Amino acid sequence: MSVEYMERVYNSYSGVYDFLFGKVFQSGRELGPELLALSPETKLLEVGVGTGLSLPLFPRNVEITGIDLSEKMLDIAKKRASDLKLKNVRLLKMDATKLDFPSQSFDRVFAAYFISTVPDPVSVVKEMKRVCKPGGYIVFLNHFQSEHPVMGLIDKLYSPLCYRIGFRTDLNLRKLMKDTGLEIETIEPIGMLGHWKAVRCINPAG
Ligand SMILES: C[S@@+](CC[C@H](N)C(=O)[O-])C[C@H]1O[C@@H](n2cnc3c(N)ncnc32)[C@H](O)[C@@H]1O
Numbered sequence: 001m002s003v004e005y006m007e008r009v010y011n012s013y014s015g016v017y018d019f020l021f022g023k024v025f026q027s028g029r030e031l032g033p034e035l036l037a038l039s040p041e042t043k044l045l046e047v048g049v050g051t052g053l054s055l056p057l058f059p060r061n062v063e064i065t066g067i068d069l070s071e072k073m074l075d076i077a078k079k080r081a082s083d084l085k086l087k088n089v090r091l092l093k094m095d096a097t098k099l100d101f102p103s104q105s106f107d108r109v110f111a112a113y114f115i116s117t118v119p120d121p122v123s124v125v126k127e128m129k130r131v132c133k134p135g136g137y138i139v140f141l142n143h144f145q146s147e148h149p150v151m152g153l154i155d156k157l158y159s160p161l162c163y164r165i166g167f168r169t170d171l172n173l174r175k176l177m178k179d180t181g182l183e184i185e186t187i188e189p190i191g192m193l194g195h196w197k198a199v200r201c202i203n204p205a206g
Pocket residue numbers: 003006007010011021029047048049050051052053054067068069070073094095096097111112113114117118167
């Protein structure tokens with residue numbers, strides 16, 4: 001699937017996204033601020049910010065940039081930021097494959113339920129690394145392919161179907177780390193079945 005396909009999928013979902021994926025994934029989003037170890041004036045980039053469900057969870061003294069491919073998801077995020085008077089938030093339409101920021105622009109990069117929605121996760125993670133300062137945290141909340149042989153096979157079989165509706169289920173975390181030169185610093189299960197993980201990495205120097 002192409003980036004354009006995903007843009008269409010999420011544009012079409014936008015009106016029901018919060019109803020379908022709001023509450024059910026909120027406990028994961030709530031881990032974000034702690035895992036990101038935010039302090040005043042931290043520059044935080046949220047890639048695939050969607051409808052901005054994480055935005056109210058961050059302290060207001062953090063400088064947040066949220067980017068997303070889908071204009072319609074962003075419109076909802078913008079309304080949320082405006083309704084909540086989140087003056088520390090800027091929201092931009094952008095493709096995470098080609099982040100339009102200079103290298104080392106951010107202290108932290110957050111990807112909540114996003115990395116399995118892109119056609120080429122390796123190149124997107126490399127972009128996330130590029131814009132993050134060395135030593136900064138990169139945090140993923142995501143479903144990764146189960147390491148259990150049977151569950152892992154089910155993840156693989158279901159993946160093409162799930163990808164049609166917006167996310168793949170067979171993203172292999174260890175391989176992603178290896179291919180992008182990232183290392184897991186902490187990992188914890190989120191949600192009920194334990195296949196969803198909160199993963200924190202430290203951006204290596206250079
Ligand atoms: C499953 S939603 C997650 C939204 C939000 N982070 C959350 O916690 O609900 C995935 C989001 O990633 C966005 N997305 C997919 N591919 C993208 C890309 N290449 N660049 C930027 N955003 C992208 C989609 O438009 C969608 O809003």
